[in-house]
Amino acid sequence: SAVISQKPSRDICQRGTSLTIQCQVDSQVTMMFWYRQQPGQSLTLIATANQGSEATYESGFVIDKFPISRPNLTFSTLTVSNMSPEDSSIYLCSVVLGVSYNEQFFGPGTRLTVL
Amino acid sequence: AQKITQTQPGMFVQEKEAVTLDCTYDTSDPSYGLFWYKQPSSGEMIFLIYQGSYDQQNATEGRYSLNFQKARKSANLVISASQLGDSAMYFCAMREDSNYQLIWGAGTKLIIKP
Numbered sequence: 001s002a003v004i005s006q007k008p009s010r011d012i013c014q015r016g017t018s019l020t021i022q023c024q025v026d027s028q029v030t031m032m033f034w035y036r037q038q039p040g041q042s043l044t045l046i047a048t049a050n051q052g053s054e055a056t057y058e059s060g061f062v063i064d065k066f067p068i069s070r071p072n073l074t075f076s077t078l079t080v081s082n083m084s085p086e087d088s089s090i091y092l093c094s095v096v097l098g099v100s101y102n103e104q105f106f107g108p109g110t111r112l113t114v115l
Numbered sequence: 116a117q118k119i120t121q122t123q124p125g126m127f128v129q130e131k132e133a134v135t136l137d138c139t140y141d142t143s144d145p146s147y148g149l150f151w152y153k154q155p156s157s158g159e160m161i162f163l164i165y166q167g168s169y170d171q172q173n174a175t176e177g178r179y180s181l182n183f184q185k186a187r188k189s190a191n192l193v194i195s196a197s198q199l200g201d202s203a204m205y206f207c208a209m210r211e212d213s214n215y216q217l218i219w220g221a222g223t224k225l226i227i228k229p
Contacts, residue, residue, distance in 0.1 A: 001162075031215065037158075042206060042219040042220065042221050042222055043160075043206070043217075043219050045216055045217075048215075090158045092160060094160075096215070101148070101210060101212075101215055102148050102165050102167060103162070103165070104150065104162065104210075104217060105162055106152075106159065106160035106161075106162070107159075108157070108158070108159040109158040109159055109160070111158055
């Protein structure tokens with residue numbers, strides 16, 4: 001398995017501000033994902049972050065709102081920009097292990113509340 | 116169309132009883148994998164068990180087993196001898212080999228009663 005840490009674990013932010021979430025993995029991984037989980041909902045994929053290339057965003061998510069960095073194989077950041085109360089969610093990073101993609105692990109999540 | 120269906124929004128189960136959480140899926144991809152995750156109130160997503168579409172035997176991990184019925188396209192999670200700490204949201208997810216993304220069900224909230 002992989003040990004994944006996220007910072008911050010939670011935050012309360014004012015609308016219009018930005019928050020950068022860090023994700024650190026204890027091993028080198030190629031594929032890293034960022035998810036959003038709105039209250040009472042399932043997970044929604046924001047983007048896939050592969051080292052050495054631009055992140056690939058899913059429909060409904062744009063780079064200006066959710067810029068992502070992936071400077072190496074163990075670290076990534078997700079920024080939630082110009083926040084509004086609708087951005088209040090749990091944000092989770094996730095990594096895939098194994099060539100057959102049968103192991104996918106998640107970080108502990110960042111619980112964001114926007115006032 | 117829903118690709119992953121979890122028909123039980125919530126369940127109450129007596130402690131020490133076995134629990135079956137339902138999951139049905141829909142795919143035309145012959146090669147795929149099915150995942151179960153547990154999400155306690157803390158918010159972390161904990162990987163429980165994986166079943167590959169070509170696996171001959173049902174997956175087991177400790178008290179967790181996956182009742183995989185390929186023809187019926189169901190992948191129910193069975194928790195034996197439930198414990199109070201099993202109270203959480205449980206999500207079923209699928210990955211088709213043609214697409215690396217996980218497709219998620221809506222989840223089932225399980226509450227274990229003492």
